[in-house]
Every structure is written in C-alpha cells, then in structure tokens.
Amino acid sequence: MSRVLVGVKRVIDYAVKIRVKPDNSGVVTDGVKHSMNPFCEIAVEEAVKLKEKKLIKEVVAVSCGPTQATETIRTALAMGCDRGIHVEVTGKDYESMGPLQVSKILAALAKREEASLVIVGKQAIDDDCNQTGQMTAALLDWPQGTFASEVTLEGDKVKVVREIDGGLETIKINMPAVLTADLRLNTPRYATLPNIMKAKKKKIANMKPAELGVDMVSRGPGGGSEGDILRGLLAVEQSSRQHGGLISSSRTHLHPAIVATDFHDSSSLKGYSETLSFTELIQPTGG
Amino acid sequence: MSNPLRSEVLKLYRNLLYLGREYPKGADYFRERLKFAFTKNKDVTDPCEIRKLVAQGDCVIKELGNLYYLREYTAMKKLYHKQELFALLNIGRSTD
Numbered sequence: 001m002s003r004v005l006v007g008v009k010r011v012i013d014y015a016v017k018i019r020v021k022p023d024n025s026g027v028v029t030d031g032v033k034h035s036m037n038p039f040c041e042i043a044v045e046e047a048v049k050l051k052e053k054k055l056i057k058e059v060v061a062v063s064c065g066p067t068q069a070t071e072t073i074r075t076a077l078a079m080g081c082d083r084g085i086h087v088e089v090t091g092k093d094y095e096s097m098g099p100l101q102v103s104k105i106l107a108a109l110a111k112r113e114e115a116s117l118v119i120v121g122k123q124a125i126d127d128d129c130n131q132t133g134q135m136t137a138a139l140l141d142w143p144q145g146t147f148a149s150e151v152t153l154e155g156d157k158v159k160v161v162r163e164i165d166g167g168l169e170t171i172k173i174n175m176p177a178v179l180t181a182d183l184r185l186n187t188p189r190y191a192t193l194p195n196i197m198k199a200k201k202k203k204i205a206n207m208k209p210a211e212l213g214v215d216m217v218s219r220g221p222g223g224g225s226e227g228d229i230l231r232g233l234l235a236v237e238q239s240s241r242q243h244g245g246l247i248s249s250s251r252t253h254l255h256p257a258i259v260a261t262d263f264h265d266s267s268s269l270k271g272y273s274e275t276l277s278f279t280e281l282i283q284p285t286g287g
Numbered sequence: 288m289s290n291p292l293r294s295e296v297l298k299l300y301r302n303l304l305y306l307g308r309e310y311p312k313g314a315d316y317f318r319e320r321l322k323f324a325f326t327k328n329k330d331v332t333d334p335c336e337i338r339k340l341v342a343q344g345d346c347v348i349k350e351l352g353n354l355y356y357l358r359e360y361t362a363m364k365k366l367y368h369k370q371e372l373f374a375l376l377n378i379g380r381s382t383d
Contacts, residue, residue, distance in 0.1 A: 014362050038363050125366070183363055190352040193305040194298070 002116035002175075003058045004047045006081065007106050007136075008040040010065055010072040011126040020235045027235055036072045039121025040056060041079070041107040041188040043181040046151060047119050048080035048189075055153045056117070058082045062084060062109055064102050066090045070204055078191035079201035084204035093209075093216040098127075101209070101216050103135035108212035115176065117158070122147055133180035143173035149184040210220075292337050300325060306351045311358065322346040 013033040047059045061076035064087040073084035084287040123130035137144035144162030152159040162169045307317035
C-alpha cells in the first residue's frame with residue numbers, strides 16, 4: 001500500500017485584517033494570527049479520507065518555514081496525519097522562499113519517502129501563486145490533477161474531476177501523481193482538543209533543505225548568482241472606495257463627455273484628453 | 288458528581304473553551320456564556336440528567352465546527368469563486 005505526502009502552509013489567518021508596514025516593504029506579520037491555509041486544510045482532509053477508506057497506508061504532512069511552521073504541522077496531525085516533516089527555512093531564505101523552492105523540497109521528499117501521491121492546496125491565500133503543485137509535478141515528471149473537486153483511486157490510476165473555467169473536466173492519470181485541492185473537494189474537519197492531545201504523541205522530523213540537496217537561492221537568468229529574481233518591492237494599501245451617489249435621470253446632470261458621446265463612434269470622445277473617474281462622470285459638474 | 292461523569296464534564300468544558308477561542312463575537316464573550324451555562328447546572332446530581340446535558344454540549348461543539356467551516360467556506364468562496372456565489376444568490380451583474 002502507499003504513502004501520501006501533503007504539503008501545508010502557514011499563512012496569516014483569512015479572517016485577519018491585513019495591515020501594511022509603515023515603510024511599505026511588506027505586510028505586518030509579527031503578532032498577527034496565523035493558521036493553516038484553507039486549501040491546505042482541504043488537501044489534508046482528502047489524504048486522511050483516503051487513509052480512512054484504507055486506500056493508502058500513511059499520510060505525511062510537510063511544511064517549510066521557521067519553527068512556527070510546526071504549529072501548522074501539529075494541526076495537520078490533529079486532523080489525522082500520521083507523522084510530520086518540518087523543513088527548516090529561516091531568515092533571508094524564508095523571505096525569498098517561493099513556490100519554486102517549496103516544490104523542489106516537496107519533489108525531493110516525495111522521492112525520498114516513496115510517496116505515490118502528493119496533495120497540496122491549489123494556492124495560498126497570502127500569495128495566490130497557484131504554482132507549487134504544478135512545479136512539483138514537473139520536477140518529478142509526474143502527472144498532475146489540479147483544481148481537483150473529486151478524487152477517486154482506481155487501482156494504479158487516479159480519476160480526477162477538475163474545476164476549470166468552462167465547467168468540470170474528468171481525467172484519469174497514472175500514479176504516482178500530484179493533486180491540488182480546490183474548494184469543493186471536501187469539508188475539512190475541525191481539529192478538536194482531544195485530537196490535538198493525541199497528535200502530541202506523533203512525530204515531527206526536522207531537516208534542512210541542504211539535507212535534501214535543495215538550493216534555496218532563486219537564481220537570476222543565465223544560472224549566475226545574481227541573487228533573487230523575484231523580490232517584493234512595494235506593499236501599498238488599497239485606496240478606499242468612494243461612495244457612489246444618487247443622480248436624477250436628467251441628462252443635464254451627466255458630465256459633458258457622456259452627453260457628447262455617440263457611443264457607436266469613439267471619435268466623438270477624441271476632444272477629451274482628461275481621464276475621468278466614475279464619480280466625476282456621474283456627479284453634476286460645478287457641484 | 289460521580290467520578291466518570293465528572294471527567295466527562297470537565298473534558299467537555301475544556302473542549303468548548305478551546306473551540307471558543309475563535310468565536311466571531313470574541314473569546315471573552317464565549318467564555319462568559321460558557322461559564323454561566325456550566326455553573327447554572329452545577330447542582331444537578333442525576334446521572335441521566337448530566338448525560339443529557341453533556342450530549343447537549345456535544346451538539347454545541349458540532350454547531351461550532353459547522354459555524355467555523357461555513358465562515359471559512361464563504362470567505363474563500365467570495366475570494367475565489369465570486370461570480371458563482373453571486374449567481375447562486377441571484378445578485379451581481381447579469382452581463383458577465
């Protein structure tokens with residue numbers, strides 16, 4: 001029987017109101033409530049469900065990051081995983097860590113643990129990358145079932161129903177494979193206190209990326225060591241929306257630009273070089 | 288209170304306390320009401336009654352789990368499947 005590797009990520013809790021640092025270098029993370037990425041919860045739940053159906057033997061939860069990442073692994077263990085692996089990444093390496101580095105780590109671990117399935121969430125709610133699963137599959141040269149809303153194991157193949165733009169797509173892929181969990185895959189269980197107590201007895205192995213032969217640096221083009229090719233530059237708060245206003249139906253209240261425009265012909269707007277905000281357009285000119 | 292039931296009640300209390308930390312109206316709000324609910328029944332001695340109340344507590348745990356799940360699901364749905372959510376609720380732009 002087989003082993004499933006589940007990747008989980010520690011992110012700022014979805015219910016927290018994000019604040020930008022005063023120097024606009026990023027988002028405030030100190031003292032802010034963190035929890036497991038919702039899509040990762042769904043991934044863990046799916047793996048545990050497969051184990052409960054006796055289709056797989058063991059579920060291993062993996063997380064990359066500083067010591068606090070072990071809290072996320074503990075939650076995964078409380079949800080039913082058998083053991084955890086904490087890949088320790090701290091400091092500058094952690095700040096520049098992205099899907100590429102994580103997928104390298106997951107690929108190395110999948111090979112080492114001889115996993116037949118790697119399940120991750122489709123994307124993280126903090127960076128919305130939607131890349132880790134796909135990159136892991138590419139590095140392992142395994143088939144991938146992304147945006148999975150239904151997973152069925154059929155012998156040595158997996159039937160995946162994927163949620164795509166046009167609707168639902170059903171594919172059958174060989175194992176070993178990588179799956180990414182979408183919202184409708186399942187309903188993750190809440191880790192209650194008795195389960196958390198039981199999880200304290202489960203083991204979490206600790207290792208460094210170097211032990212897996214993974215280089216955490218993201219290289220510039222040309223393979224040279226020019227440093228990070230991906231680096232956060234600026235974080236700015238979203239400007240608050242202006243309130244809309246009620247207008248009468250009279251045409252004279254509209255901005256001259258709209259009144260003058262024959263909407264079938266854009267040339268009538270050529271006279272107007274100013275950019276108008278929507279509120280300007282609906283507000284009567286001259287107050 | 289008879290011994291096995293005492294530990295059950297304490298387990299229930301601790302469980303609820305743990306779950307209440309994420310209560311939307313605030314952990315303190317929840318803790319106050321939890322304490323009140325338990326102290327209100329502190330003089331109950333009939334084991335049948337106690338078991339019934341413990342079962343009630345288990346229902347509350349299930350409800351809380353559902354509440355937290357629904358909250359998270361709705362937030363994720365709004366973030367990533369907004370059009371679908373609005374179509375279900377029959378609101379939003381019909382021109383998309």
